[in-house]
Amino acid sequence: MADINYTAKDFKSENEVRWCPGCGDYAIMNAVQRTMAEMNIPHEKFAVISGIGCSSRFPYYMSTFGFHTVHGRATAIASGVKTANPDLNVWVITGDGDAMAIGGNHFIHLVRRNIDVNLVLFNNKIYGLTKGQYSPTSDRGVVTKTSPFGTVEDPFVPGQLVVGASGNFFARAVDSNVKHTQHVLMQAAQHSGTSVVEVLQNCVIFNDGIHEEIADPKFRNERQLFLEHDQPMVFGNENEKGLVFDKGKLKVVTIGQDGYTLDDILVHDAKTADPTLHLALINMCLPEFPVAMGVIRSVEAPIYDQEVTKQIKTVQASRKITNVDELLRSGNTWEVNEESSSDPVPFFLKKCLLKQM
Amino acid sequence: MKDAKVIELEEVAIRFSGDSGDGMQLTGTLFSDASALFGNDISTFPDYPSEIRAPQGTVGGVSGFQVQFGGKQISTPGDYAHVLVAMNPAAVKANSKFMNPGGTIIYDVDSFTQKNLDKANFKTDDPFAECDLIDYTKVPVPITSLTRESLKDYGMDNKSILRSKNMFALGLVCWMFGRPLDYIEGYLKRKFAKKPLVVETNLKVLHDGFNYGMNMQHMTPQYIVHPAAIERGIYRNINGNNATAWGLLAAAEKAGLELFLGSYPITPATDVLTALAARKDLGVKTFQAEDEIAGICTAIGAAFAGDLAVTSTSGPGFALKSEALGLSVMAELPLVVVNVQRGGPSTGLPTKTEQSDLMQTIYGRNGESPIVVLAASTPSDCFYYAFLSAKIALERMVPVVLLTDGFLGNGSEPWRVPAMSELPSITPRIAKDKDSFQPYKRDEKTYAREWAIPGMEGFQHRVGGLEKSITGSVSHDPENHEKNTEYRAEKVERVVEMLPELEVCGGEEGDLLVVSWGGTYGHTLSAVREMRKEGKNVCLAHFNFIKPLPKNTKEVFSKFKKIVVCELNMGQFAGYLRDKVPGYTYHQVNKMKGLPFTVAELTQNFNQLLED
Structure with a gap:
């Protein structure tokens, strides 16, 4: 394929972007557009599909083929x-309500089938478009318009759902960290199979600051663990902290203390099929642990859409029926050709038999 | 030995009936196929319980298969059976209402034990008297013990032996009707090619059944039904669901597109999915979705991506698809939805037939949401109406619903297979000029928009469920919404130009016009034919096009003194006609029993109307 020199601008449509000023969606769209520009794929091969919600307006702001569908x-x-x-490069833009509530069933089955699409899950833990009701990722006890006394239900953790649905790719990023989001999106785009990228997104109007404790750039190194495949799981301003596996659990240690050296620190293996450690990383939360960012799981597995094509090719390689005429005449047929038989009349020209009576 | 009583008939209906585990559907199918190969015209009707294995021996667990065959054109599986094959007392009870006066009942006398009589809730030890079947020819055959005797040297367990009982019955019936066994033999050999013992034992029992009939001529009447004279050509037996699937395949080939089916298994529509899943050789992609909603949504995605996209379902599934169907109205993508109707509401009567989804199909969505609605009328013409549904969808960029029903879907008839060259062309509206392309720009005559498919350079655009301007941008402009609402409605109305006019069977004018639609055709046609034979001026107008209605509908109606609308619901089409073709009195014949009309009940109603 010839080199294609796109910039992020080539992926912006003429439509005016209408998210609230300060919305985290702007940064995510930027990251997606930059990622697409770098993918070296012809522009017309991209299809961006969304559901319903603030983030789902996304396709209108992209200059690719786009389809804004129905909720979930x-x-x-x-x-x-x-x-x-x-052959298409398909992106799904969805939110925590769209993918985890009304579309939960389709979400898990997409992941289970491992269809080669890139799913970006904008998680702001709130329903924004309908103006501030709790979502299936809202924390227990949160007070919203529809939970004036606090919710009495636990949230979904998107990564758990992905692993639970035998998913093969899960990554996490923060909207305001465009560079890292872009880095993660590129890995998702390059992964063959369903990739789910959860972006912690800030709804400036209805849930402002919901991820602030994690996202605050001042504490970024302390509170976020940036995972890279084959690299030790270290974090902290001086990379002085790390994760070890101790008595069946993850544990935060300081390198140089309690006899821990860098060699003791776990090395991230995103590519292992065993989800045990991936799940443990997904589950890490403040304050005991940093929150895992980057590509947590990236496993090669059979891809649905390719398997469908492959199966057709295999069957066709030894097929006996090559067109509909042959199909219609296959199997148990018999010929009628009596002296009393009449000439056949094409169906759409047939007249009612009672005419003659 | 006394010669057998030979009965010569124009047409015969025979009903195989037993426990749902007795293999009655297979027995009936094999017999039908053998009859069709013999040159008889046939029409079949499986009638089975929704439980795969309801309690053995009970009336609820009875599974039946009726076939009518004869030397003239057969339009229905027959109102009443001439011959009933009953494998147990429950089968007698379940079918007593469906017998022709003076018919023949062949029954497995071994199964008429006290225990089985109790299970079928018989109060006395004479089930036939209890069912008012005194004057019928009853042929007790010890099917179970003869099957056991037939297989005693094979060292099989009792359960396996009893599984072959149906072959004994089949062999016997084949003798009665003079059917050669070669087709059935060939079928068994192919079907169980890897299990030679199964082939051998089944063939043995089949022949023993046949020979039993021959040897016991004194007690078994023999029927002769002459072959039918029909159009020359290659024939096959086909049921409605297969015909639907193959019609879609034909459309994809004509249109030069790949075929995609997104579907979720549901009785009685599943066989459409099954039939297409088998056709990887022709490149079909079938997607067994996680639910009905995903069934239609994957199809809409495939339509967006440039395939001939289809979803198949039955009533409850259609309800679940309604929001997404609205999306395809708004996105103006080509989509075919097949609804094989069953008894409703809710889970209703999953295995029984009904025409009660008409209103749901025409109106069952939010907003002004017009779609094209077609209805097939016989098992084999499902092929042509499926083909036509696809042609309309692709050429007019509009969702099309094809209504069939459980009676058509599962029923079968011999069919002269067409050549692809007999079918009209299909030209999808694929966009050609990227400079002038606009997503919602419409053809001046048809109001159809163009189809630009992802991957086409220079045609990048957005569609979606929100109201759009011509450029594909979201628009809340009141004028634009009103205009587009009218365009979408008018686009559906203009499909009428593609459709043939409504035909009247019988004559241009008369005393009574019988109006029917969809799967009731065979019965209304037979009823009208019977009445015309009696010299009554009754005609038939059968509708395959529901929305839009044929152009000349009003003109047809205006020539008759009375109009009666017959349908398997409470009068949905009649109500629709009152709205769309006002000014006439629409009498009604309705039936909500989960069963097809009988010709007798139709003629009785028509005669009443003529007298009033």
Whole structure:
């Protein structure tokens, strides 16, 4: 393929972007557009599919082929797009309400089938478009318009759902950290199979600061663990802290203390099929642990859309029926050719038999 | 030995009936196929319980298969059976209402034990008297013990032996009707090619059944039904669901597109999915989705991506698809939805037929959400209406719903297979000029927009569920919404130009016009034919096009003194006609029993109307 020199600008549409000023969506869109520009894929091969919610307006702001669908179904529609044409580069833009509530079923089945689409999950733990109701990722006890006395239910952790649905790629990023988000999105784009990138997104109007404790750049190194495959799991301003596996659990240690050296620190293996450690990383939360960022799991596995194509090719290699005429005449047929037989009349020209009576 | 009683008939209906585990569907199918190969025209109707294995021996667990065959054109599986094959007392009870007066009942006398009589809730030890079947020819055959005897040297366990009982019955019936066994033999050999013992034992029992009939001529009447004279050509047996699947394949080939089916298994529509899943050789992509919603959504995605996209379902599944169907109205993508109707509401009568999804199909969505609605009328013409549904969807960029029903989907008939060259062309509206392309720009005549498919350079655009301007941008402009609402409605109305006019069977004018639609055709046609034979001026107008209605509908209606609308619901089409073609009195014949009409009940109603 010839080199294509796109910039992020080539992926912006003429439509005016109408998210609230200060919305985290702007930064995520920037990161997506930059990622696409660097992918060296012809512009017309991109299809961006979304559901319903603030983030789902995304396709209108992209200059690619786009489909703004109905609530919760972007994953199912994207499954159809990619299965019909595996040559396309398909992105699903969705939010915590769209993917985890009304579209939860399609989400887990997309992940289970491992269809090669890139899913970006904007998680702001709130329903923004309907103006501030709790979502399935809202923390227990949160007070919103529909939970004036606090919720009495536990949230989904998106990464757990991905692992639980036998998913093969899960990554996490923070909206305001565009460079890192872009780095993660590129790895997601390069992964073959369903990739889920959870972006912690800030809803400036209805849930402002919900991820601030994690996202605050001042404490970024202390509170976020940036994972890279084959690299030790270290964090802290001086990379002085790290994770070890102790008595079946993750534990934060300081290198140089209690006899721990860098050699004791776990080395991240995103590519192992065993999800045990990936799940433990997904579950880490403040204050005991830093929050895991970057590509947590990236495993090679059979890809649905490619398997469908492959199966058709295999069957066709030894097929006996090559077109519909042959199909219609296959199996148990018999010929009628009596003297009393009449000439056949094409169906759409047939007249009612009672005419003659 | 006394010669067998030979009965010569124009047409015969025979019903196989037993426990749902007795293999009655297979027995009926094999017999039907053998009859069709013999040259008879046939029509079949499986009638089975929604439980795969309801309690053995109970009336609820009875599974039946009726086939009518004859020397003239057969339009229905027959109102009443001439011959009933009953594998147990429950089968007698379940079918007593469906017998022709003076018919023949062949029954497995071994199974008429006290225990089985109790299970079927018989109060006395004479089940036939209890069911008012005194004057029928009853042929007790010890099917179970003869099957056991037939297989005694094979060292099989009792359960396996009893599984072959149906072959004994089949062999016997084949003798009665003079069917050669070669087709059935060939089928068994192919089907169980890897299990030679199964082939051998089944063939043995089949032949023993056949020979039993021959040897016991004194007690078994023999029927002769002459072959039918029909159009020359290659024939096959086909059921409605297979015909639907193959019609879609034909459309994809004509249009030069790949076929995609997104679907979720549901009775009685599953066989459409099954039939297409088998056709990897023709490149079909079938996507067994996680639910009905994903079934249609994957199809909409495939339509967006440039495939001939289809979703298949039945009533409850159609309800779940309604929001997404609205999306395809708004996005103006080509989509075919097949609804194989069943008894409703809710889970209703999953295995029984009904026409009660008409209103749901025409109106069951939020907003002004017009779609094209077609209905097939026989098992084999499902092929043509599926083809036409796809042609309309692709050429007019509009969702099309094809209504069939459980009766058509599972019923079968012989079909002269067409050549692909007999079918009209299909030209999808794929966009050609990227400079003038706009997503919602419409053809002046048809109001159809163009189809620009991801991957086409220079045609990048956005569609979606929000109201759009011509450029594909979101628009809340009141004028624009009103205009687009009208365009979408008018686009559907203009499909009428693609459709043939409504035909009247019988004559241009008369005393009574029988109006029917969809799967009731065979029965209304037979009823009208019977009445015309009696010299009554009754005609039939059968609708395959529901929305839009054929152009000449009003003109047809205006020529008749009375109009009666017959349908398997409480009058949904009649209500629709009152709205769309006002000014006439629409009498109604309705039935909500989960069963097809009988010709007898139709003629009785028509005669009443003629007298009033």
